[in-house]
Amino acid sequence: MATTSKLNDTLKSEISEKENVKSEKKVELDFAKNKELLDIILLLPKEAFSSWDWDLEERTKWYNEIKANNYYIDDTPNFFDQIYFEPNKAFFSIVDGPWYINIYKTAENSFIVVTDDIVGDGNELSFYEVKSNKIEKYLNEELFFSNYKELIKNKDADEDCTEKLEVLNDPIFQFDFSVNNKIEIEGSWVLTQNEYGNCLLGNAIQYNFNPETKKFEVEKIYWKQKKNN
Template identity: 35%
Template sequence: MKPILSLFSLLAIFLFSCNNQKSKITESQNSSVVIEAKQSKNLSSNSKKDTVYVNYGDNKVILDLLPLLPDAAFRDFKWTKNERQQLVEDVKKNGYYIDRDSFHLNLIYAQPNTIGYSVIDGFWEMTIYKCADNSYLVIANTITGDDNSLNVFNYRNGVLKSAENQTAIFGDFRKELMIPGAKDCAARLKELRGPIFDYNFRNLNQVEIESALYLTKEKYQNCLKGNTLVYQFIPTEKKFKLKKVYWKEKK
């Protein structure tokens, strides 16, 4: 009987280990998920509602900022202040809101420092950076086609104001890419009509600015230091400083 008992013991340990590991994975996944979506039928059999769950307590600052943004922060699409206010009130009261037009505006992610929506012809996101004096630097980024449009604000004690210098947030980052003294570098970039750059605001206190696919190391290593820049936010100075420039592989 001992071999049989031993076999059953090993099987039990194996099953317990698998279930325990599965529980850990599920717990880990749930802890990182801020938004959930489920489909539910409306009272009308011809329509459906999208119920979007958002944790208001975890995302309070970034949600409270939505109604304060001016219309200029929503380039190329319309999202009224009343609509934004209602969304925040619903989330605050119920822990969710009803998305009745996901084609026009669809929540992709919400985190304490950033929120992103897909829109009809592009993407819109807002990211906040906490400063040492408990104010915030706020960046709204609209992506349509091959273009990025940044709007920068300062937020303190419930008051949102446009930053005085909208273009100085990352300085002349294109110049930072160039190798000093490299021949014909500016001319080559000019031929491209200004390389397109994507901004990645998802990492806390760090921004990555990446060039388009055609700025590869093979073609431009004698002209550029890299095709991607990493900026670190300095809370005490309320600004970004260049951390590194490197070549990111293009696929």
């Protein structure tokens, strides 16, 4: 009896381990709730995935699996790991770095779509306008954020900041899409208020999305405290 009991315990343990493996690969995703974003991901050109290859065939298979089951099985979590997926934004951890997509609904019932493919120190941003499930326009970063480096400069500085501000030409800025209808561009730990307070108005600039103009408008420029300052 003791042997049988031990065997049963072993079998239960093995079954439990297998179920845990399955649950780790099973990613719940409500199709109806997230349909707009899922549809848009299908429309994206290959340029939106500049550092990795998520081709249309793979995306369609993924989409159809979610449509049929409200979940998908992730067989390669070390390469493609969903961090969050919400109706207007998603974040995947890819083997080479993070990949983000955010959508912003306009007054014309279209969507401004922003993707951010991060590799190393750089942001590969792509912008589109989607309407009636078609990409209407291919947009660019300059249309939205062309002058953010100029906006944070203090034009009334009482010193010559030319040499000091050469640092702005380096890839030291990060884009934060985590808050709905906002984008924040933040300089790295290099831009401290102690060092650059006379030459800059701040090390972070926050934008609000305006659905009427389809533009991101500056809400504030400020000094964001760094953890290692």
